Amino acid sequence: xxxxxxxxxxVDITDVVCPVTFVKAKVALDELxxxxxxxxxxxxxxxxxxxxxxxxDEGHRILRLSDNxxxxxxxIVRKHGD
Amino acid sequence: xxxxxxALKKGGFMRQVQRDNFSVRLAVVGGNLTAEQLATIAxxxxxxxxxHVHLTSxxxxxxPFIKLADIDAVKSExxxxxxxxxxxxxxxRTVTACQGVDVCPSGCVSTYALAKEISRRYFxxxxxxxxxxxxxxxxxxxxxAEENDLGIKGGMSVEWIKDDCILCxxxxxxxxxxxxxxxxxxxxxxxxxxxxxxxxxxxxxTGAWKGExxxxxxxxxxFGNIIAxxxxxxxxxxxxxxxxxxxxxxxxxxxxxxxxxxxFRSAIERAGWDAFKTHVEAALDA
Numbered sequence: 001x002x003x004x005x006x007x008x009x010x011v012d013i014t015d016v017v018c019p020v021t022f023v024k025a026k027v028a029l030d031e032l033x034x035x036x037x038x039x040x041x042x043x044x045x046x047x048x049x050x051x052x053x054x055x056x057d058e059g060h061r062i063l064r065l066s067d068n069x070x071x072x073x074x075x076i077v078r079k080h081g082d
Numbered sequence: 083x084x085x086x087x088x089a090l091k092k093g094g095f096m097r098q099v100q101r102d103n104f105s106v107r108l109a110v111v112g113g114n115l116t117a118e119q120l121a122t123i124a125x126x127x128x129x130x131x132x133x134h135v136h137l138t139s140x141x142x143x144x145x146p147f148i149k150l151a152d153i154d155a156v157k158s159e160x161x162x163x164x165x166x167x168x169x170x171x172x173x174x175r176t177v178t179a180c181q182g183v184d185v186c187p188s189g190c191v192s193t194y195a196l197a198k199e200i201s202r203r204y205f206x207x208x209x210x211x212x213x214x215x216x217x218x219x220x221x222x223x224x225x226x227a228e229e230n231d232l233g234i235k236g237g238m239s240v241e242w243i244k245d246d247c248i249l250c251x252x253x254x255x256x257x258x259x260x261x262x263x264x265x266x267x268x269x270x271x272x273x274x275x276x277x278x279x280x281x282x283x284x285x286x287x288t289g290a291w292k293g294e295x296x297x298x299x300x301x302x303x304x305f306g307n308i309i310a311x312x313x314x315x316x317x318x319x320x321x322x323x324x325x326x327x328x329x330x331x332x333x334x335x336x337x338x339x340x341x342x343x344x345x346f347r348s349a350i351e352r353a354g355w356d357a358f359k360t361h362v363e364a365a366l367d368a
């Protein structure tokens with residue numbers, strides 16, 4: 001992982017569609033402690049256009065969006081501000 | 083009792099197929115009513131109507147089955163409960179709005195405040211024919227701006243702030259116009275492709291996209307017997323004073339160029355879009 005970010009947990013939301021994509025990501029974030037980092041794997045298209053903003057609106061900190069090269073992206077999020 | 087149907091209609095009393103029954107159109111701005119107003123409406127419907135109300139296609143409320151003999155009583159009871167009667171006929175109609183930035187995460191502008199001000203300035207104004215305003219908060223266009231005589235859509239002029247950017251790549255993906263790319267460790271905005279939707283601003287985790295909210299205006303839309311999409315004739319407008327100068331200019335143009343019973347679209351097309359555009363631009367430059 002670039003910048004030495006340590007991923008604490010990962011969730012795959014490529015198997016669900018909106019609005020469950022965000023719900024699944026939110027549930028995964030709820031299980032972490034403040035400051036821990038979650039990697040959210042999502043599909044290209046609608047999820048990658050909407051999930052990052054929803055995650056930001058919830059007050060979490062987006063660190064990076066990585067192209068996995070297989071039609072999916074991983075959004076790296078630190079739970080709540082810092 | 084002799085009924086003046088034109089006066090009744092102007093006052094929002096719509097004649098029904100059932101003789102001496104009227105559907106009372108209420109004044110609603112931007113689709114919002116208070117709980118108190120709703121209670122008043124419910125009470126009137128139960129007491130004078132048949133116990134139901136109709137939600138119109140443009141965010142209005144009508145109370146059907148009001149009897150001719152009860153019209154004055156209904157009017158005064160509505161007024162006491164903070165509800166006024168709407169309008170129909172050749173004048174400025176209900177100003178519609180989505181919830182906008184004050185409620186909706188996608189919103190770029192404060193639609194309700196704007197709808198109230200438009201309504202305060204223009205609602206009920208006599209014109210050659212009906213004239214509809216609609217205000218939508220963003221490009222998602224839930225309120226369907228372009229089906230109105232004057233549609234207003236919220237947007238944002240955007241600017242990338244290099245020093246605040248962490249190059250996370252979210253904006254590149256959220257842009258639906260492919261106007262943003264990442265090149266040589268920086269972000270590049272292809273300005274002509276940008277449709278001012280503001281998604282980059284909304285999604286940026288570090289505030290590295292600065293957005294200046296504004297209004298995109300469309301003129302001459304209608305969605306009745308004839309369907310036509312309103313057209314933009316000016317770039318995004320950033321201040322509300324300019325917006326109202328443009329609205330004044332549109333209404334002046336309509337009053338001066340339309341025949342009785344002629345829609346705004348038809349008046350624009352007869353005079354020519356270029357002439358109309360020049361008229362609006364002159365008002366914006368004033």
